[in-house]
Amino acid sequence: MSGHKSKFSVTILGSNSALPANGRNPTSQLLNVNNHYYLIDCGEGTQMQLRRFGVKMQRIKAVFISHMHGDHYFGLVGLLNSLHLLGRKMPLEIYAPESLQEIVRLQLDASGGRLQYPIQFHILKAPQSGSEIIYSDSELSVSAFRLKHRIPCCGFLFSERDKQRIYDTKRGGVAGIKIEEIPTLKKGHDVLREDGTLIRSEDYTIAPQKSRTYAYCTDTVPLDSTIDIVRGVECLYHEATFLEAEKARSKQTFHSTTGQAASIARSAGVGKLLIGHYSARYTELENHLIESRSVFENTDLTIEGKEFEII
């Protein structure tokens, strides 16, 4: 058990690379932050996977598309259409490369109808260096950073928002803390009453849980710049399309191997590594796990339907 009361988990919807094969689907993941849902990439069949795993699709607030290879977005327009048919009214935020906007528009136009809900399209562009906040709401902030693939590609950092301190009802009650003083104390500020009494935040509140971060890196060659950006995150997803034996092929296609993903995890001192985006050539994934664990022990395979609690 995580010891965290609030939910912060990622469910794997698709784990394969470009060619759906061996019963594995193209890339998509669902991030659950306190029952607010965020979709990361949306390969073909994502809506079927959401149904298969019993995910309440209408809870998705925002979609983040890493890059314009089809195995990362071909399922998006079908999902948009189904959300409409299921009666959605709530806006949907989409963060994606600019060219996706016209692709979606043309397909909606061709169907002769309009969606019943608004789409808020935000053009995604990775900063030259470092990471840049692109989204935030009450639960989550999201930063984008640059990866290196055959076409422009973004990685994402998903971080819980800074939390307030937790008010200690018992001690506060005994000391006669007034209800209007509590919000200030929870923010970590002291209260100076008109009679001169100083009420210290640290006497009546306890430290909040640490905010957790999930980093998402696909598709990319291994980059030194990633190490700084993902340093110390609780959980890193890094593509490991190929085994070590295919290092040349991996480099040629701008992907990473198991060992390269694991080295980044080790150098960055992350809590846990998830690997995926497996090439269709691998029917079994055991060697991916063995190779990655030989470099970074706390590795898990992304398996479709599996939910990882980020702790």
Next chain:
Amino acid sequence: MSGHKSKFSVTILGSNSALPANGRNPTSQLLNVNNHYYLIDCGEGTQMQLRRFGVKMQRIKAVFISHMHGDHYFGLVGLLNSLHLLGRKMPLEIYAPESLQEIVRLQLDASGGRLQYPIQFHILKAPQSGSEIIYSDSELSVSAFRLKHRIPCCGFLFSERDKQRIYDTKRGGVAGIKIEEIPTLKKGHDVLREDGTLIRSEDYTIAPQKSRTYAYCTDTVPLDSTIDIVRGVECLYHEATFLEAEKARSKQTFHSTTGQAASIARSAGVGKLLIGHYSARYTELENHLIESRSVFENTDLTIEGKEFEII
């Protein structure tokens, strides 16, 4: 057993209407004519269904898209991409409404690559009345006709090409028929030799099997004009999105009910009726079968993975 030596079958890849649900996928069917493959519509997930049912995708020569609602084409670009990744060189013919061309082009452009094989795109437009041949090769001819839906929509007639008569080796051998005379006799023509001998085709050949036709009608309201066009076909697929109880809803959404599909089959005197394009509201399909059979006995449900031999 069909009594036909040549293969003419349809395999159901997707049987549901707009919203994938109850384990059912959006519309797609694979026609097999003597091991030449033709794809009819291509909803999201079609390529996964082709793999699931062990279909050799590279054999697909042509794709026919009935109309521009996403549940009939959202799987196409993913399939095109996978054919490329699997090394296709052979051209692919696509018959589809004009707007699909730009949608496909934009998505291929966004991925930064080129397909290794040529796509021959043919703009599909239904004739005002009757049917019109749009495609033919050595095995098959395809005609398009007009359906009536919320947006322009085509039905298709898939007919085996007229077959040659079968040469009777034994009788021909005894009579000393020359090898260069055989092609003429197989076409049903007699041969007049220079010495005045008349070699009659019917003496040395036997009648070919009857050419079979498969008619495909979705999405549409029931149309009287369909009856004439599909009269006497061996097998008719007609959408039956709704049960009779939902006739009003069916009309409003430009679809057909089980009873309407079955009435067309009966009036047209077809051999067999297949129904499908089921609304997501139906978890079980037994009532579709009961209702349709009460009007037209030889009805079958389209079930994904099932192959129907057309006889």
